[in-house]
Amino acid sequence: MRRIKKFRHGGLYQRGQAFVGGQSIENAYLPNHALLIFREHEAAGEPDLAVNEGQLVNEGQLLAKATRNNALNVHASIPGIVRKIMTIPSPEGFNTRALVLSLQGHFKLNGAISGKRPWQSLNRHELSFVLQEKGVACTATGLGLHQILGNAHGVDTLIINAIDSTNYPAHEIVILEEYLNEVMEGCAIIKKASTVQSVLVALSGSRNQKLEVNIAKAAESFDLQYRIEYFSDKYPQAFPHQIISALGVNKNKNPCLFLVPGTLYAVYNAVSLNRPHIDQFVTFGGDVLKHHQLLKVRIGTPVGRLIEECGGFIHAPEIIALNNPMVNGCISNLDTPVSKTTRSVWALSKSATRLGVPDNCIRCGACIQVCPERLDPYLMYKLLGSGSIEKIRGQLDACTSCGACSYVCRSRIPLSVHFKNKKKEKLKDEQ
Ligand code: SF4
Ligand code: SF4
Incomplete structure (x- = not known):
């Protein structure tokens, strides 16, 4: 019998309310204009411009070069003319430089049959260099893969995190099912580029037996030692520290590396196919979106264009949110581009947002x-309201x-x- 693991305290079930599911991945139409942002998260360094306005660039060409370890290389997701270089607010609210590319010229990567690179002969440092050169980011955090691997000292287990535990899944499980061999080759590359010895595939408890058989075959072909563990649908089970809690391992004694299938697919593309990180898998869903889809999208494509591709809205949404609306804010502009950390877009009605006028x-x-962190949100809220931030400093730090x-x-x-917001203010005050 299948044993389902779950974290111990708190959490919630959102059963029966999922907005999408069961569809396969489609390629999105290519955009006429792409807006490429230079920083994926607030603490990231900014890469240096490598092109000028008016310049014609090839698909996959380097546009901005990372000169700091915490920055990412930016590549052209479409061939075209560099129309404009500017500073814009990111969806998370920090400012970043960005570049507009207008489609022109020929596609060199799209549809091209490229030979596979024999990466097995590369050493750990060479593999990390390739990941850095191709601008591969962890699609869950926006950190550079080279940076993550550089900090993964003594990591023994790579956890493929394909758990969907919210109403707003990024459908990593579909990427794992459809690109299983590519994802497993990505694991083999990470194993060679780090101290990782084995792979743990973390799945939601409802997955079927067939996937187990396919994972076994793929792991064998890449000589990967692996095991599968099933987890509950309780939110926020997919958070890495809740997976650790459910596994009951000591994270200091057994440090793990967490990557989602979408990131491992980008690793495979970069190392095996010599292709920069210019594609992203994005789920489009929500109760006011006409057709729910999981699209493979060129980075920089405006969200509004992709919503059109999904048939548009049934009626005007109350909010459009990126990734998990329970954690992230919403976007106010349909020109917001897909970035290396955009994994889902949700068009939601007022009733679906559970928003309303706050009462006492x-x-x-x-x-x-x-x-799930055993905190007292009611007390935290009350004390923050009275300006007593010192009394709940520890609780605020523990809030995820x-x-x-x-x-x-x-x-x-x-x-x-x-x-x-209070945590952000506190961080600014401390700087
Ligand atoms: S803040 Fe107050 S009303 Fe809201 S869940 Fe907590 S105790 Fe209940
Ligand atoms: S207090 Fe923080 S960690 Fe606890 S439920 Fe609320 S958001 Fe989550």
Whole structure:
């Protein structure tokens, strides 16, 4: 019998409310204009420009070169003319340089049959260099893969995180199923480029037996020692520290490396096919989107264009959110481009957002019961309101902004948004 693991305290189930599921991956139409941002997260360094306005560039050409370890190379996702170089606000609110490319010229990578690179002869440093050169980012965090591997000292296990535990899944499981050999080759590359010895495939408990058989075949062909573990659908089970908690391992004694299938596919592309990180898998869903789809998209494609490709809206959305709406904010502009960390886009009605005019706290305690970090969101909110931030400094640091407390709050108090903003303010004050 299959044993389902789950983290111990709090969490919530959102069963029966998933907006999408069951479809396969389609290639999105290529954009006429691509907007390429230079920084994927606030702490990232900015790469140096390698092109000028008006210059014609090839598909895959280097546009901005990382000169710091925490920066990423940026490549042309389409061939074209560099129309404009500017500074724009990212969807997360920090400023980043960006570049507009207008489609022109020939595709050199699209549809080209390229030979595979015999990467098995490369050593750890050479593989890390290739990942850096191709601008490969962890699609869950935006960190450069070369940076992650550089910090992964003594890591023994690579965990392929394909758990979907929210209403807003990125459908990493579909990427794993459809590109299983590529993902497994990505694992073999990571193994060669690090101290990783074995692979753990983390799946939601409802997956079928056939996938197990296919994983076994693929792991054998890449000589990978592996095991599969099943996890509950309880949110936020897919958070790495909750996987560790459910496995019951000591993260200091057994440090693990977490990567999602989409990132491993980018690793395979970069190392085996010599292709920069210019594609991204993005789920489009939500109750006011006409057709739900999982698209393979060129980075820089405006979200609005992809929403059109999904048939547009049934009626005007209350919000459009990127990735997990319980954690991330929403976008106000349909020109927002797909970046290396865009994994899903949600067009939601007011009722689906669970937003409303906040009422007074009724002291129901639901937020305390659901908090997976054993915090007291009600007390945190109250003390923050009275300016007593010092009294809950520890709780604020332990908050993962998972949003479970806000989701269950009967008074519609946006607790987690409040905590996230306070944490940001605190961080700025300390700098
Ligand atoms: S957002 Fe923070 S306080 Fe709220 S449930 Fe998650 S960890 Fe707990
Ligand atoms: S869930 Fe909302 S209403 Fe209930 S105790 Fe927490 S803050 Fe108050």
